[in-house]
Amino acid sequence: MAAIIFGLYNLILETAFLLFYPLIWLICLGKHYTDSLKPQGSNSEGGILLHAASVGEVNAVKPLLVSLKQKYQDKKIVITTNTVTGLKAAKAVHPQSFLAVMDIRHLRRKQLAIVNPSLIIIMETEIWPNLLHEAARQNIAVVFVNARLSGKSLQNYARIKWMLRYLQKPIRCIISQSDADSGRFKGIFDVPVHTAGNLKFALKLPEYDFASTRRRLGFAEKDFIICFGSSRPGEEVMLKAILPELQSTIERLKFIIAPRHPKRTNEVATIFPEATLYTQVDENGSGVGDVLIVNTIGHLNECYSICDIAIVGGSFYNFGGHNPLEPAYYGKPIIIGEYHQSCRESVKALDGESAILVSNASDLAENIIDLHRNPEKRTSMGSKAQKCLERYSEALHKHMELLERWIS
Numbered sequence: 001m002a003a004i005i006f007g008l009y010n011l012i013l014e015t016a017f018l019l020f021y022p023l024i025w026l027i028c029l030g031k032h033y034t035d036s037l038k039p040q041g042s043n044s045e046g047g048i049l050l051h052a053a054s055v056g057e058v059n060a061v062k063p064l065l066v067s068l069k070q071k072y073q074d075k076k077i078v079i080t081t082n083t084v085t086g087l088k089a090a091k092a093v094h095p096q097s098f099l100a101v102m103d104i105r106h107l108r109r110k111q112l113a114i115v116n117p118s119l120i121i122i123m124e125t126e127i128w129p130n131l132l133h134e135a136a137r138q139n140i141a142v143v144f145v146n147a148r149l150s151g152k153s154l155q156n157y158a159r160i161k162w163m164l165r166y167l168q169k170p171i172r173c174i175i176s177q178s179d180a181d182s183g184r185f186k187g188i189f190d191v192p193v194h195t196a197g198n199l200k201f202a203l204k205l206p207e208y209d210f211a212s213t214r215r216r217l218g219f220a221e222k223d224f225i226i227c228f229g230s231s232r233p234g235e236e237v238m239l240k241a242i243l244p245e246l247q248s249t250i251e252r253l254k255f256i257i258a259p260r261h262p263k264r265t266n267e268v269a270t271i272f273p274e275a276t277l278y279t280q281v282d283e284n285g286s287g288v289g290d291v292l293i294v295n296t297i298g299h300l301n302e303c304y305s306i307c308d309i310a311i312v313g314g315s316f317y318n319f320g321g322h323n324p325l326e327p328a329y330y331g332k333p334i335i336i337g338e339y340h341q342s343c344r345e346s347v348k349a350l351d352g353e354s355a356i357l358v359s360n361a362s363d364l365a366e367n368i369i370d371l372h373r374n375p376e377k378r379t380s381m382g383s384k385a386q387k388c389l390e391r392y393s394e395a396l397h398k399h400m401e402l403l404e405r406w407i408s
Contacts, residue, residue: 001081002139002163002165002381006129006133006166008130009196010105010130011273013104013105013203014104014106015040017102017104020288024037024331025037026114026147026277031084032084032306033099035098035125036082036100036101037101037102037107038101039101039107039110040099040112040355041078041080041114041115042076042078042096042098042100042115043076043115043116043122044076044077044078044120045076045077046097046116046117047075047076047077047116047117047118047119047384048075048076048077048118048120048121048407049078049079049080049120049121049140049239050065050068050074050079050080050115050120050121050125051079051080051100051120051121051122051126051131052076052081052086052090053081053082053083053086053123053124054081054082054083054085055083055085055086055089055103055297055370056323057081057124058079058086058089058090058093058321059089059200059323059326060123060124061123061144061146061199062093062204063137063203063396064121064145064146064199064396064400065069065094066078066204068400068407075407076096077096077399078096078097078098078310079094079098080097080098080099080107081097081099082099082126084099085297087099087260087370088297088298089298090296092298095121096108101380103129103130103131104130105133105134106161108131108133108134109137112134112135112140113138118141118269118306119141119143119302119406119407120135120140120141120142120170121143121145121403122142122143122145123144123145123146124145124146124147125144125147125149126243127157129163132167132168132170132171136169136170141406142170142171143171143172143173143174143175143340143403143406144171144173144174144175145175145199145236145399145403146175146176146199146200147174147175147176147177147185148177148178149176149184150184151184153184154184154188157188158182158188161187161188162196165189168189168190168191170318171187171189171191172191172195173191173192173402173406174189174194175194175196175403176193176194177195177196177197177199178195178197178347180365181195182194182195182268194398194402196395196399197392197393197394197395197398198252198392198397199395199396199399200323200325201325201349201392201393201395202327202392202393202395203329204394205301205326206301208301208302208305210305210306213302213306214287214306215285216284216285217256217278217284217288217292217293217306218276218281218286219254219288219306220252220381222251222252224250224252224253224254224277224308224372225248225255225306225307225309226254226255226256226307226308226309226310226333226368227255227258227300227303227304227306227307227309227310227327228255228256228257228258228311228313229303229304229310229312229326229327230258230260230300230312230313230322231257231258231259232259232314232317232319233264233267233317235314235316235317236257236267236271236272236316237271238316238361238364239401240271240272240364242364243255245369246365246368248304249369249372250369250372253290255292256291256292256303256307257272257291257293257294258276258293258294258299258300258303259295260292260295260314262294262296265277265293265295268293272291272293274289274290274291275291275292276288276291276292276293277290277292277295278295278296279291279295279296280385282384300325300326304326304329304330307327307332308332308333308372309332309333309334309335309368309371309372309378310327310330310332310333310334310335311335311336312327312336312337313337314339314342315336315337315339315340316338316339316359316364317337317339317358317361318339319338319339319341320339320340320341320342321337321339321341321342321343322342323343324336324343324346324349324350324356325346325355325389327385328350328386328388329386329389330382331383331385331386332381332382333357333377333378333382333385334355334356334357334381334385335356335357335358335359335363335364336356336359337358337359337361337366338358338360339357340358348390349392350384350385352388353384353385353387353388354383355381355382355385356380356385357371363408
């Protein structure tokens with residue numbers, strides 16, 4: 001019965017795709033996603049296809065990618081991602097990266113034929129029906145890594161458990177972030193499930209020289225820099241409102257604001273008309289004022305590396321929050337808002353070590369001033385954050401051990 005229903009699903013999907021193709025193409029053109037309609041890739045010659053949905057997953061998979069390259073030098077690796085920003089981030093670390101096609105049967109079939117992998121590694125929870133079906137048809141093994149499944153998602157997937165069981169044929173195992181995730185996956189799939197920890201804890205980020213990086217970005221060594229990373233709508237206005245209080249209290253105060261989506265640069269620049277854009281900074285770092293707006297992706301890490309306090313955005317309003325582990329890697333005291341459900345495990349781990357401060361919008365200024373007045377507290381929080389990451393680094397080793405069987 002599942003096979004018949006899946007066949008009808010694809011018949012309807014393919015028919016709708018053909019009927020509305022001109023409209024779909026125009027929509028994709030406007031969003032620069034036309035490559036999702038044209039299967040692309042490079043021949044891995046029986047290697048590995050690594051799929052990471054977007055920028056966050058691409059960043060999380062970097063340590064695994066490095067380890068795979070080092071251990072399996074004879075294996076070619078191809079990366080696919082669902083977003084243009086994810087593709088840009090992926091190409092920065094691995095040139096053989098391409099936009100994944102839409103989950104339409106003939107598109108999936110052609111892209112898998114081009115890439116020709118023997119193993120597909122999928123980051124987190126990208127359950128695409130036709131990707132799984134075509135992997136089974138082409139005898140390609142699938143392993144989910146760093147997998148997570150919320151209680152709400154479990155309820156939704158439980159309704160189609162019968163279909164997931166039909167599609168699970170190529171799935172060799174699921175490697176999850178936590179025991180709770182493992183339990184939820186066992187509720188919908190009948191495949192081996194293992195807990196290995198969160199790969200986001202296994203960071204390996206670029207190292208930056210503190211003094212020279214500050215000079216290059218137009219800051220002095222004695223400036224007190226606050227980096228607001230991955231900010232979302234409303235948070236820049238919140239920051240602007242407390243700026244006078246902070247400036248009257250903190251000498252040589254500088255702000256770096258890195259919007260989650262660089263396309264919002266004009267909007268943020270309207271709120272901070274005095275700001276300098278990252279792309280306007282010359283090689284000598286001249287002309288930078290009190291506020292620097294990072295208007296291009298790939299530079300947040302260097303900004304975290306030179307700041308005195310890191311604020312992780314997307315968390316002061318209900319956007320779910322963003323990864324606090326990057327500033328932790330650089331040993332920075334971290335403030336995050338109360339809406340951090342998307343990174344709850346990371347926050348919980350850091351909070352358990354007193355390495356992160358959970359704030360709300362009304363208390364943000366007070367918390368910043370308190371940290372400014374207590375350099376020992378800043379140093380202690382940063383040190384504890386780094387030690388916390390070191391303890392969780394075993395997640396990468398567990399993933400590699402579990403993957404070895406399917407790669408070898």
